[in-house]
Amino acid sequence: MTTTVTSPAARVLIGPGARHDIAGEAGRLGDRVFLVHTRSATPAALELAGALGEKLVGRFDGPVVHTPVAVTATAMELVAGGAPDVLVAIGGGSAVGLAKAIAARTGLPQIAVPTTYAGSEVTGVLGETENGVKTTRRDPALTPGTVVYDAELTLDLPAGLTRTSALNALAHAVEALWAPDATALSDALADEAAELILTGLPAVLADGRDPAARARLQQAGWLAGLCLARTTMGLHHQLAHALGGTFDLPHAELHAMLLPHVMAFNLPAAPAAAHRLARTAGSDPVAAVRDLARGYAGPRTLAELGVPRAELPAVAARVAARPYPNPRPFDADDLAGLLDRVWS
Secondary structure, three states, X not given: OOOOOOOOOOEEEEOOOHHHHHHHHHHHHOOOEEEEEOHHHHHHHHHHHHHHHHHEEEEEOOOOOOOEHHHHHHHHHHHHHHOOOEEEEEEOHHHHHHHHHHHHHHOOOEEEEEOOOOOHHHOXXXXXXXXXXXXXEEOHHHOOOEEEEOHHHHOOOOXXXXXXXXXXXXXXXXXXXXXXXXXXXXXXXXXXXXXXXXXXXXXXXXXXXXXXXXXXXHHHHHHHHHHHHHOOOOHHHHHHHHHHHHHOXXXXXXXXXXXXXXXXXHXXXXXXXXXXXXXXXXXXHHHHHHHHHHOOXXXXXXXXXXXXXXXXXXXXXXXXXXXXXXXXXXXXXXXXXXXXXXXX
């Protein structure tokens, strides 16, 4: 059977101070720039605005997790008024996702400048939420054409978000290892990403101002994002999308709390993935990831996020009715039990 491997073309600028090249990169694509950024990335956004000067024709600082279509509509009004040639997104996954949503509606080229480890900046994956339902689509045309990795932009990332965002990236790598369309390329990317996260995250948590340690974790996010772009995601991501869209939950925290539970469920049916993870994480990869997740000082269960326990069976039934490819078959009862463990 023939396997087709698609590698979207992308231009990546990486290194300390790489953010200072954004204005020049934008100039390669057009004269009018629209900037999308999270409020936490405001200092970097204002720095870029100063470098762009009159080339900046609009700015929106209200991206929301899970990319609600109503928020996109608000941003689109500003985009229409500015008539830009290029979009620049600075921030975490919500900023990158909103820029993708705008690009989907306008065809504008994108420059992504991630400040977390979400990895979505190297994928054509876009998840949008409307009326409590998150719909995900893949389109290579939605992949940002330029990505700028500057670890200096991550030095002030709080320890809690550092932990959950890195575990979000780890989830991309783990699911790539058991994906039905895994290849030698995706396995290599996932192996390296997992090793960088499992060995590098403790160092960053010990000293978040260490630029070299931050750079290694940023590279891990990049590689893990490439895994997400090249393989089919399974149960972990399906549950995250279903729960996140239904209950409007924080993306990184949700991935962090789900991952050890889904690993415990799937790894017995994915021995190759278990073997690869054990080379880095030790004989019990689930325990290693669970220990990292338990170190988080914020919500660590669905109960602590305010999810109604009584509504979990309905989510389980919805996921079981249209399952993503997964190494271990499941039914609604299996998922209800798994979600109840995450809840409690």
